[in-house]
Amino acid sequence: MSARRTLLVAAVVAYPFVDRALGLQTVHAVSDGMIYVLLALGLNIVVGYAGLLDLGYAAFFAIGAYAMGLLNSPVVGSPLYGHPWSFWLCIWVAAAVSALLGLVIGAPTLRVRGDYLAIITLGFGEIIPVAIRNLGDITIEIGGWRPIERLNLTGGENGVNPVGRPYLPGVPFETDPVPWYFLILVIGALSLWAMSRLRDSRLGRAWMAIREDETAADCTGVNPISTKLLAFALGAWFSGFAGSVYAAKLQAITPGAFEFQVSIMLLCMVVLGGAGSLGGVILGGMLITLFDRVVLTQTTSFVRAVGRATGFPALAAVDLTLWRWFFFGLGLVVVMLVRPQGLAGRRVGPVAVPDDDDEVALADAAPAPRVEAIPAWLRERARPDGAPTPAALLEVRGLSKAFGGVVALSEVGLVIPPGAIVGLIGPNGAGKTTFFNVVTGLLRPDTGRIAFAGASLVGLRPNAIVARGIARTFQSIRLFPQLTALDNVLVGQHCRLTAGVAGNVFRPPAVVAEERRARERARDLLAFVGLGTKEAEAARNLAYGDQRRLEIARALATEPRLLLLDEPSAGMNPRETETLTELIGLLRRELGLAVLLIEHHMEVVMGISDRITVLDHGVRIAEGPPREIQRDPTVIEAYLGSGYEQDVAVTDR
Amino acid sequence: MLDLADVHTYYGNIRALRGVSLSVKPGEIVTLIGANGAGKTTTLRTIIGTVRPRRGTVAFDGHRLDTLATDRIVRLGIAQSPEGRRIFPRMTVMENLELGAFARRDRESIAPDLERVLTLFPRLRERLAQKGGTLSGGEQQMLAIGRALMAKPALLLLDEPSMGLSPILVETIFRIVEDINRQGTTILLVEQNARMALRVAHRGYVIQTGRIVLHDAAAELLRSDLVRKTYLGEK
Numbered sequence: 001m002s003a004r005r006t007l008l009v010a011a012v013v014a015y016p017f018v019d020r021a022l023g024l025q026t027v028h029a030v031s032d033g034m035i036y037v038l039l040a041l042g043l044n045i046v047v048g049y050a051g052l053l054d055l056g057y058a059a060f061f062a063i064g065a066y067a068m069g070l071l072n073s074p075v076v077g078s079p080l081y082g083h084p085w086s087f088w089l090c091i092w093v094a095a096a097v098s099a100l101l102g103l104v105i106g107a108p109t110l111r112v113r114g115d116y117l118a119i120i121t122l123g124f125g126e127i128i129p130v131a132i133r134n135l136g137d138i139t140i141e142i143g144g145w146r147p148i149e150r151l152n153l154t155g156g157e158n159g160v161n162p163v164g165r166p167y168l169p170g171v172p173f174e175t176d177p178v179p180w181y182f183l184i185l186v187i188g189a190l191s192l193w194a195m196s197r198l199r200d201s202r203l204g205r206a207w208m209a210i211r212e213d214e215t216a217a218d219c220t221g222v223n224p225i226s227t228k229l230l231a232f233a234l235g236a237w238f239s240g241f242a243g244s245v246y247a248a249k250l251q252a253i254t255p256g257a258f259e260f261q262v263s264i265m266l267l268c269m270v271v272l273g274g275a276g277s278l279g280g281v282i283l284g285g286m287l288i289t290l291f292d293r294v295v296l297t298q299t300t301s302f303v304r305a306v307g308r309a310t311g312f313p314a315l316a317a318v319d320l321t322l323w324r325w326f327f328f329g330l331g332l333v334v335v336m337l338v339r340p341q342g343l344a345g346r347r348v349g350p351v352a353v354p355d356d357d358d359e360v361a362l363a364d365a366a367p368a369p370r371v372e373a374i375p376a377w378l379r380e381r382a383r384p385d386g387a388p389t390p391a392a393l394l395e396v397r398g399l400s401k402a403f404g405g406v407v408a409l410s411e412v413g414l415v416i417p418p419g420a421i422v423g424l425i426g427p428n429g430a431g432k433t434t435f436f437n438v439v440t441g442l443l444r445p446d447t448g449r450i451a452f453a454g455a456s457l458v459g460l461r462p463n464a465i466v467a468r469g470i471a472r473t474f475q476s477i478r479l480f481p482q483l484t485a486l487d488n489v490l491v492g493q494h495c496r497l498t499a500g501v502a503g504n505v506f507r508p509p510a511v512v513a514e515e516r517r518a519r520e521r522a523r524d525l526l527a528f529v530g531l532g533t534k535e536a537e538a539a540r541n542l543a544y545g546d547q548r549r550l551e552i553a554r555a556l557a558t559e560p561r562l563l564l565l566d567e568p569s570a571g572m573n574p575r576e577t578e579t580l581t582e583l584i585g586l587l588r589r590e591l592g593l594a595v596l597l598i599e600h601h602m603e604v605v606m607g608i609s610d611r612i613t614v615l616d617h618g619v620r621i622a623e624g625p626p627r628e629i630q631r632d633p634t635v636i637e638a639y640l641g642s643g644y645e646q647d648v649a650v651t652d653r
Numbered sequence: 654m655l656d657l658a659d660v661h662t663y664y665g666n667i668r669a670l671r672g673v674s675l676s677v678k679p680g681e682i683v684t685l686i687g688a689n690g691a692g693k694t695t696t697l698r699t700i701i702g703t704v705r706p707r708r709g710t711v712a713f714d715g716h717r718l719d720t721l722a723t724d725r726i727v728r729l730g731i732a733q734s735p736e737g738r739r740i741f742p743r744m745t746v747m748e749n750l751e752l753g754a755f756a757r758r759d760r761e762s763i764a765p766d767l768e769r770v771l772t773l774f775p776r777l778r779e780r781l782a783q784k785g786g787t788l789s790g791g792e793q794q795m796l797a798i799g800r801a802l803m804a805k806p807a808l809l810l811l812d813e814p815s816m817g818l819s820p821i822l823v824e825t826i827f828r829i830v831e832d833i834n835r836q837g838t839t840i841l842l843v844e845q846n847a848r849m850a851l852r853v854a855h856r857g858y859v860i861q862t863g864r865i866v867l868h869d870a871a872a873e874l875l876r877s878d879l880v881r882k883t884y885l886g887e888k
Contacts, residue, residue: 403787427819428791429776475790475817543690567790570817571736573688573845574885600791600819641821 012185016178027177029293034184035246037285038191040269041278042238045195047267048275049204050231051211052109053118056125057266059105060098060236062258064243066132067094069160069253070153087166087248091187095240102236106229125263132255133157159254163247180249187245191238194505196278198234201504201515202490202497205483207231208276209491212480219440219474221466221495221558234501261325268328272335274342283344288328296321369583374590375524381559390454393418393594394439394470394562399448401431401438401618408434410618412448416562419592421584423599423609423626427639431618432598433475436564439596440472441465452562467495471560473551475567475598481540485531485550488539489522492557525553529583545576552583562594563587569601577601584608602640606630614639654679654839655700655808660709660719662692662699669695671863672709677808677841682834684842684850684871686884687860693843694736696860697810700841701733702726713808728756730807734798734814736843742786746777749785749796753803763803770799773829790817798826808839815846827853847884851875859884 016027043057071085105124109117136156140148165173173179198204206227209217218224247253273284300320307315394416401409408431416422424432437443441462450457457465480488503511526535529549569577581604587593599605606626614622616638629635655677662670670692677683687693698704700711702723711718718726741749754763771778774795794817815823827849834840844850851857851871859867874880
């Protein structure tokens with residue numbers, strides 16, 4: 001444990017005693033602050049990690065609080081009247097119920113993003129307090145028969161009062177705020193521990209990949225549906241803890257405590273401190289609660305005292321707490337202007353850097369790929385496993401796709417034998433990228449069949465297709481810009497790892513070993529593509545050529561049998577292009593990897609393709625080996641152009 | 654016409670340009686070639702005003718550009734076709750092209766220019782009513798160039814116009830570059846395809862890690878050892 005951390009722990013433990021010795025009486029406020037911090041940390045999973053804007057998060061706080069209130073209240077009318085459950089059981093039930101509702105609210109929002117998602121969560125945040133208010137007097141009447149008459153489930157507007165306290169022998173929860181402080185501290189610290197472990201795990205990386213680029217994450221093997229649901233459920237789980245402790249500490253709950261402004265305040269804590277940063281969220285949460293509960297009230301009494309002493313009645317009657325939203329708003333505006341990433345948020349370098357790598361020696365700009373650098377485990381995986389090799393790894397027949405009236409693909413067929421490099425060329429707008437998008441599951445074909453190693457791919461989600469063994473890169477690079485180079489590649493390993501939530505939090509040896517192996521593999525791949533020294537660099541800060549190679553490394557990390565490259569050499573100079581060509585050749589020669597290549601640089605396509613398919617206006621106009629294709633008059637007319645012969649002469653040299 | 658004198662541009666603490674000086678005379682095609690990350694795009698950004706030089710001056714026809722806002726620079730007669738196809742994805746192809754002419758005052762000559770652009774890129778004519786974002790990558794590239802032409806600039810900055818285009822279109826693009834130039838537009842051309850760029854250009858500059866290391870007539874550069882080895886990929 002570092003000295004700084006020891007000091008921090010000592011300060012946190014000593015604080016309530018110091019407070020008492022000095023007579024400050026701030027322990028209550030600080031304990032409440034910690035509850036809000038825990039809530040904000042839960043929200044941080046949803047907003048900061050998974051990037052899903054949630055404007056109704058207080059609903060989960062309410063659900064946690066009411067789960068505790070209803071199960072642990074001796075009040076007349078509660079469903080368990082006379083048989084309250086123990087606090088220690090109720091906090092788990094509350095967390096589980098919240099998590100379940102997290103799934104329920106998460107489900108309808110899965111297909112929407114941004115503004116739409118925010119509106120749905122806003123609605124949910126409004127529904128819950130209203131429902132709680134109205135469930136205080138339930139009567140169900142079916143043709144004169146009343147199975148339920150005037151049932152008071154939630155206490156309506158009056159809420160639940162009292163709520164049972166926790167019981168530990170000899171601990172005075174009734175009279176003393178200090179045990180509460182430590183109870184909340186322990187729950188908070190355990191939650192923080194679990195969250196930090198989740199962040200640094202396969203799941204944390206998947207959340208952030210979704211946040212950065214959902215489509216790219218899907219095409220890298222991350223299932224966006226289950227990943228987002230998990231973010232909602234886990235975020236809600238921790239707010240279930242917070243809500244249930246809040247109810248027990250306050251001894252009473254009313255629906256008014258869970259209104260819209262609570263959601264907004266929690267969001268402010270996350271944004272102010274720095275979304276995605278645990279320390280930042282803690283800081284933001286503490287600042288806002290303490291400002292509200294301590295600074296504003298103390299300043300108010302101070303100003304009043306000054307007013308009385310100086311005889312200004314206006315000052316003597318001041319109440320600054322009425323201005324809290326004004327101060328919150330002002331503070332937030334100032335922080336966003338000065339530090340848009342939040343107080344403790346990580347600054348991820350300048351935005352526009354792909355063109356300015358410092359002191360790049362030209363020789364290093366495009367290191368030649370070396371056979372020795374091929375990771376041994378990739379070689380191992382590439383070794384034939386004795387299963388009969390199918391004649392066609394990928395077999396596409398009669399594939400058609402139209403967008404409205406525009407036919408993008410019409411009856412296209414294409415076969416890739418195992419270990420072959422197939423070029424896909426054609427004029428701009430011919431449908432090449434659409435073909436990739438259909439094969440990788442981003443688009444559903446109108447008709448046609450796609451079989452990979454004998455099994456149909458039609459209808460599978462992109463991440464399922466990645467798991468089958470097809471990886472791709474994108475024409476306009478789609479990395480996860482804020483993640484490091486290493487994390488980008490690790491996301492590629494996601495579909496080959498198995499650890500779940502519990503595994504990632506408790507880290508049994510199997511999970512530790514799996515994670516270590518994934519990191520080794522990712523580093524191997526970075527070294528292989530020549531990015532070994534740049535693993536800690538954010539992807540967005542890499543030079544253009546480096547980004548292209550990183551995308552290939554990420555695709556290789558999914559352990560594919562077929563690699564789809566969409567204009568990999570676009571924007572590369574001849575020297576880099578040459579290196580890239582060597583790299584692709586090496587992958588096939590050494591690893592038996594099959595490659596489908598969209599490319600406009602003829603020296604690349606003609607040099608390494610076994611066969612070439614030419615598309616024009618969505619129709620296959622030619623297919624054959626490079627020599628035939630480059631002399632095919634149809635292809636020259638539609639695509640290559642008459643000036644091409646000069647260039648053939650150049651490349652043939 | 655355009656003069657950069659000892660321009661230093663930074664991104665945060667990273668020095669992207671370390672004293673770039675170059676000039677473009679009226680009626681020329683000048684090309685700037687160099688590896689990825691050498692500072693080509695940064696040079697264009699500094700000219701058009703989306704980043705500011707920390708030191709040095711950028712002058713255009715007697716105006717200092719390095720203190721002007723980008724929209725003012727465009728009104729002086731400079732247009733850029735940005736790298737990476739920065740088109741307006743939710744607007745139609747037609748609207749994208751019309752926006753290119755946004756700053757022009759000679760309203761009556763816009764229609765013939767639109768016709769000229771659509772003749773240069775027949776593909777765009779087919780797609781006039783489509784949203785920019787639904788175009789293929791190469792078509793977006795054509796749209797970005799077309800939009801820059803619609804500004805009828807005195808000086809046109811082209812950032813990798815051939816990127817992502819089919820061989821036949823690459824040829825066409827360079828032919829168009831020569832055509833536009835013959836019709837009186839001065840051009841500063843940034844290209845990875847150094848061979849083609851040097852074929853159409855009058856003069857060329859070679860940039861390495863933020864410095865101009867070589868400057869000569871384009872035909873001479875094509876013969877230079879450094880250029881042939883490093884940028885033309887010859888052995």
